[in-house]
Amino acid sequence: MRDDRIRVVVADDDPVVREALADLIDSHPDLALVGLAVNHEQAVRAAAEHRPRVVVMDVHMPKGDAPSSVRAIRERVPGARVVALSAHGDRETVLNMLTAGATGYLVKGTPAEEITEAITRAARDQFSMAGELVADCTEPLRRADRASWRFEELVGGRLEESYLELLGHAPCGVLIVGARGRIESANAHARHMFGYSSAELRDKRLRDLVPDRYRTATEQLVGRLFTAPSAMTGRRRDGTEFPAQFSGGHLQGRRPRCVVFVADLSRLRAAESRFRQLIESSPDAMVIVDSAGRIQTANRRTEALFGYDRDQLIGRAVEALLPDQPLTISLRDWADSPEELMGHSMELVGRRSDAKQFPADVSISPLRTEDGLLTVLTIRDITEVQRAQFVLERSLELLEVTDRDRQALLSHLVHAQEAERGRIAADIHDDTIQVITAASLRLQQLRRRLRDPEEQRVMEKLDETLKLSLSRLRQLIFDLRPSSLEHGCLAAALRGLLEQIRTETGVEYRLEDRIAAKPPPETMALIYRTAQEALMNVRKHARAKTVHVQLLGLDDGCLVRIVDDGQGYNPLEVESRPGHLGLSLIQERAQIAGGWCRIESAPGAGTTVEFWVPLGDTPGHRPLPFGPADASDYPGGGLGSPGSLEPPPGSLEPPASLGSLEGLDRPDRPDRPDADGLDVEDPGLEDPRPDDPRLEDPRREDRRPEDPRLNGRDLHGRDLNDPDLAGPDLDGPDLDHPELGRPELHRPEGDTQP
Missing domain, CATH: 3.40.50.2300 (Response regulator)
Structure with a gap:
């Protein structure tokens, strides 16, 4: 039909x-x-x-x-x-x-x-x-006109003039052709279209405005009562041709005339040409089907994709290329509502001329034309896309496995680091601090026996040096194992570190804690160590007056921002110098945790350190050696258990466990020299031998020698002999303390020195 x-x-x-x-x-x-x-x-x-x-x-x-x-x-x-x-x-x-x-x-x-x-x-x-x-x-016109006018002239003349005036304003070219087949008048559009003036067009025949091959068609156009629009070619005054559409019919009036309508199709043809070029240049196969699903147009890419010649496709059902029923059903259901087609796409199966099939993505768009509603199908072979999608999914799976391995490695790495820090802190507490405490006790006993004021002064200085060593060792224990981290409080640990820096350097601080979720222990330890490294740079190099530390929750992670108002530096110059590892350590720690780090600084403008780490639970999580532990895990039983070490930052008072004399007498060491047998005249006190058993560790048999790299300096590189570094008086264990008791000293006869 x-x-x-x-x-x-x-x-x-x-x-x-x-x-x-x-x-x-x-x-x-x-x-x-x-x-x-x-x-x-x-x-x-x-x-x-x-x-x-x-x-x-x-x-x-x-x-x-x-x-x-x-x-x-x-x-x-x-x-x-x-x-x-x-x-x-x-x-x-x-x-x-x-x-x-x-x-x-x-x-x-x-x-x-x-x-x-x-x-x-x-x-x-x-x-x-x-x-x-x-x-x-038209009766009113008849009554209004003069009686001498004939009715036919009145009606015909005025209507004809009005009609001609109306045609003069038509949006297309209008030619009035007389009975002899010659043009009597033309409107402005016709004159512009053909390039003639009114005088030049008058008395021309319609066939003079078309090429010779269309002369017969123009004669038929003028001779008919009415003609449907027909596509022909117009010819301008300069001889150039243009696509045109001619239609016409008889003009009712006092004398027989014909009106011819001419439309310039140049723009329409140009638009059609651009549309065809667009279809042809598409990297995807494009076919245009009518409402019955028959292919009307196909581009070159369709030939290459499906293996058909274009002539074989025109007029065939689209099911030859896309045999899936959903497409046919969709085209039928959406015929009455084409607006729903716009942008719709579906994954179907394409079938080539050799019957091989492939996955295809089909996009559907409506196209309204004079011939009715057409449908543009854009077909893309997505075989490579699906293959790439499969590879991507596999890569994502591998990435997830790698990320889990990285997180497990981070967990073990942080655990190992913190375990080693805990072991070192326990060794310092159970070994070095105990030995220094015992030495301080002996020096106090010896000082009471000295008579010479100069010797007493030297002994007092030596005792102060030991007390300073105890203070710094306790601070080192705190640096290695902040008690706040043991209790799971990151902000408190950072506040303790900032308070220590303020005590040592006078740098004021401001700490903001805006983290809603509590980080896992490994992540908390990594955040603290990274921030500690940045704050140590502030203490050592920044010469700042204030430092602002922020803990912010961002994108399921923790963003730490440390801003100081110090002297700043040129990042390019500093990073190129050997030995500056602090900044690299900050960046590496953040990257190991799956995060990022950004450092901004300029001379005189201070420094900003930002790093972000995710807060998700890390696979392979194991509890860190924070908090109370079984006394059997550490040398010396409960005396050195980490759970008993909570020295506040800057405190110079030793923990009660360090001042206890209990444990200095070990039943398993009967050969240990006792304070009761101390001989003040013993030359070994002035010139001790390296193998003197009194210098052995009362708790460990594998006492390590002093690190020669310190060269008379503490762990922070400061001169131990500098009198400015002498801190407040740090009394050792009070021998007169009622809880500790006072052991009886063996004195030579006649010695009444208290």
């Missing part, structure tokens, strides 16, 4: 007339009946639903009025035209309908041929009116 027929809706409340009109339209080869209505409301609704080209409507029907219905139809369906068919032909009704926008007005009883001709003319935007209505509608 032809799809180019004129779609018609019939609206009449009389069933006999309605059925007769329906049969008339069904019997005409150029007309197609698409809807019926029995009142004005149904007429408007049927027009909106079926979108006809022409509505044949009775004027007097229930549920509304005809002029309002005409306006509603023209508003909802701009391309529709209304032909009124009524038993009433009074002048007022006719004028109201024409004013509302009706394209024709016929009275019931008009011959069937005139009705079908009026429908055809309305589809081409041409006006029709019953002959008996013309005289009645």
Whole structure:
């Protein structure tokens, strides 16, 4: 069945007339009946639903009025035209309908041929009116004109002049051709289109405006009552040709004339050419199918993808390329609602000419044309995409495994580091501090026996040096194992570190803790060590007055920002110098944790250190050696258990466990020299031998010698002999303390020194 027929809706409340009109339209080869209505409301609704080209409507029907219905139809369906068919032909009704926008007005009883001709003319935007209505509608003109004028001249002349004036403003070229076949007048569009003036066009024939191959077609165009638009080629004054569309018909008037409409199709052809180039240059296969699913156009990429010649594809069903039913169903279901097609895509299976199949992504877009609604299918072979997607998924899986391994490695690494720090702290506590404490006790006992003031002063200085060593060792234990970290408080540990820096350097600090979630132990330890490294740089090099530390929750992680107002530095110069490992350690720690680090500084502008680490639970998590532990895990039993070490930063008072004399007498070491047997005259006190058993560690048999790299300096590189470094008095264990008791000293006879 032809799809180019004129779609018609019939609206009449009389069933006999309605059925007769329906049969008339069904019997005409150029007309197609698409809807019926029995009142004005149904007429408007049927027009909106079926979108006809022409509505044949009775004027007097229930549920509304005809002029309002005409306006509603023209508003909802701009391309529709209304032909009124009524038993009433009074002048007022006719004028109201024409004013509302009706394209024709016929009275019931008009011959069937005139009705079908009026429908055809309305589809081409041409006006029709019953002959008996013309005289009645022009009666006012007849009465107003002078009696000497003939009615035919009055009506014909004025209507003709008005019509010619209207044609002069037409948006296309208009040529008025006389009875002899010569052009009598042309509007401005026609003159511009062909490049002639009005005088030059006058008396030319229409065939003079087209190439020789179209002369016969122009003669037929002028000779017919009405012609459908036909594509030809126009020829300008300079001889250049352009694509054009010619149509025409007879002009009713006092003398026979013909009107020819000419449309320049150059822009349309250029747009069509660009559209074809766009289709051809597409990297994807593109086919255009009609409403029946038949292929109308295919580009070169379609030939290459499916293995067909283009001529083999034109006219074939799209199922030859895309055999999946969902596409056919979608095209059928969406034919009445093309707006839903825009941007829709689906994954289907494509089939090549050799019957091999491949995965295809098909995008669907509507295309409105004069021939109706078409559909553009953009087809892409996604075999490589799916393969890449599979590889990507595998890579993501491997990345997740690698990330889990990295997190497990981080967990073990941090655990090992903190365990080693804990072991070193325990060794210092159980070994070095105990030995120094015992030595301090002996020195205090010896000082009481000395008579010479100079010797007492030297002994007092030596005792102060030992006390300073104890203080620094306790601070070292705190640096190695902050008690706040043992209790799971990152902010408290950083506050203790900042307080220590303020005590030592006078740098004021401000700490902001905005972390809602508690970090896992490994992550907390890593954050603390990284921040500690940055704050040590502030203490040693920045010469800052204030430092601002922020702990912020960001993207399921912790962002640490450390800002000081110090002297700053040039990052390029500092990083290029050997021995500056602090900044590298900060960056490496953050990267090991799966995060990032950023350091900004400039001379005189201070330094900003930012690092971010994720806070997710790390796989392979094992508890760190924080908090109380079993005494059997450490040398010396409970005396040196880490759980008993909580020295506050800057405190110079030794823990109670360090001052206890209990444990200095070990039952398993009967050969240990006792304080009761101390001989002040023993020359070994002045010149001890390296193998003197009194210098052996009372707890460990593997006492390590002093590190020669210190060269008389403490762990921070400061001179131990510098009198400015002598801290507040640090008394050793008080021998007169009632809880400790005071051992009886063996004195030579006659010695009354207390």
